[in-house]
Amino acid sequence: MLYENWLQTGAVNAQNTPDCPPLAGHIKTECLVVGGGVTGLHAALRLVLAGKQVTLLEKTICGGSSSGQSGGFLTPESEEDFLKLIRRYGKERAKLIYRAPSEGVRLIVDTIQTYGFQCDMRTQDSLYFSNKRSHIDAVEEEAEAREENTLPFQLLNKAQLQQVHPGKGYLVALRYPGSYGINSFAYCQELKRLLLTKGAAIFEHSEVHTQKGNTARTNGGSVSAEHMLICMDKMKTEFNRELSKKFYHIQTYLTVSEPLTPEQMRALFPSGELMCWDTPWDYIHYRPVAGNRIIIGGSSPWTAYLPYHKRSSSVISSFVNKLKRAFPAIKDTEFNQYWSGMIDVTKDLVPIVDYDKDTKSIQYAMGCAGLNWAAFCGDYIARRVIDPTQTEDLSAFLGAHRKFWVSHSLQSILGKRISFFINHVYELLRR
Ligand SMILES: Cc1cc2nc3c(=O)[nH]c(=O)nc-3n(C[C@H](O)[C@H](O)[C@H](O)COP(=O)(O)OP(=O)(O)OC[C@H]3O[C@@H](n4cnc5c(N)ncnc54)[C@H](O)[C@@H]3O)c2cc1C
DSSP: OEEOOHHHHHHHHHHTOOOOOOOOEEEEEEEEEEOOSHHHHHHHHHHHHTTOOEEEEOSSSTTOSHHHHSOOEEOTTTTSOHHHHHHHHOHHHHHHHHHHHHHHHHHHHHHHHHHTOOSOOEEOEEEEEEOSGGGHHHHHHHHHHHHHTTOOOEEEOHHHHHHHOOOTTOOEEEEESOOEEOOHHHHHHHHHHHHHHTTOEEEOSOOOOEEETTEEEOSSEEEEEEEEEEOOSSOOTTTOHHHHTTOEEEEEEEEEOOOOOHHHHHHHOTTSOEEEEESTTTTOEEEEEGGGEEEEEEOOTTTTTOSSOOOOTHHHHHHHHHHHHHOGGGTTOOOOEEEEEEEEEOTTSSOEEEEOSSOTTEEEEEOOOSHHHHHHHHHHHHHHHHOGGGSOOOHHHHOTTOOOSSOHHHHHHHOHHHHHHHHHHHHHHHO
């Protein structure tokens, strides 16, 4: 398989993506956004729509990091089922944590519809299925949790499941609405285009290497701002030693098929497209995308915490083979391209959104794992600039000073990689 991001190459070719020049010289602005992923772009959008003067600095190109590498699976669950959220956070916090990414989904979908973005948005119900007897309980318990909390769903038995997704050995499934597929790289390009037409100044290839007070410096110049919103990923220690300790990353893989024939597509989805999640490893997921292709995403514990990009197709090939065994109709379909990316995460997998410890004119929104969280958090920090009195206070569970099971002092002994791994295992077991 070729190491190439199909979503990006396709979108770049199709859309003649506008390139923004690097920053040169010194400028003053009302609001500076650092980072042009979905978090920064949504922060900038909320601000320009409120009439603010906005400058955005991006290290590479907008959507050039996680946001443009993503598979574009857009679900309110933030890739976690509702029951897991209840087990981890208790009922009340789970509802709040469910609400934030749900709002993120709404924001993305509304933006696409309002401005007519071309980014392959597809309404795709989620299908959370089991192909192992031992996991039937997991599906049924999730159904109960959703029922208790009045979230819409449909529980499908084997015969019903075979009518919508007839995989060999697939036993039971939960189907629920409210999820969408997008080409996230194309989405970022559309947001960039919109921001430019609304008057935002965007400088790409402009890495902020230092930030002192309300001034950020790049190799080509500097920006002083009344408000600074920092939405960057992979923060370097030199940039902010204390804050950088709070983020690591999880490596995940994607591949896309060559175009399927209409018969093959019907063999997978006889009654319409779905976004599928495999319960034992619900990080394996797949859905149809543009050009009658299937995109498959997944991660492995052996590569997830590696500090470097592991360019090996073996992780994703095993998922492809699994899908081919379940659907012999695609046994000869080629998957020629795969890519990996690193998702910034915190130790408890919930983003950190906070004010700078010395001034409320600087805010951070980082570790937003999921496009939904990214859109919500970017919008949230921008709303706090526009009118803090009208913005809900979520500092109790998004604040930078919340406690983690593996403390910062233990992290300094164990190292970042092991500490994050242990804390994530703890979070999984709490579920
Ligand atoms: C392979 C892969 C698949 C994924 N699939 C999905 C999915 O299907 N569904 C889903 O919801 N989520 C998915 N995700 C996760 C999701 O893409 C991210 O969580 C989300 O996009 C994070 O957005 P962000 O804006 O916070 O970060 P990023 O998109 O990482 O944006 C941060 C930006 O800051 C810039 N930057 C960094 N340092 C500096 C600096 N010093 N100066 C200026 N700019 C800087 C970076 O270049 C980058 O563009 C996936 C991620 C990956 C990697």
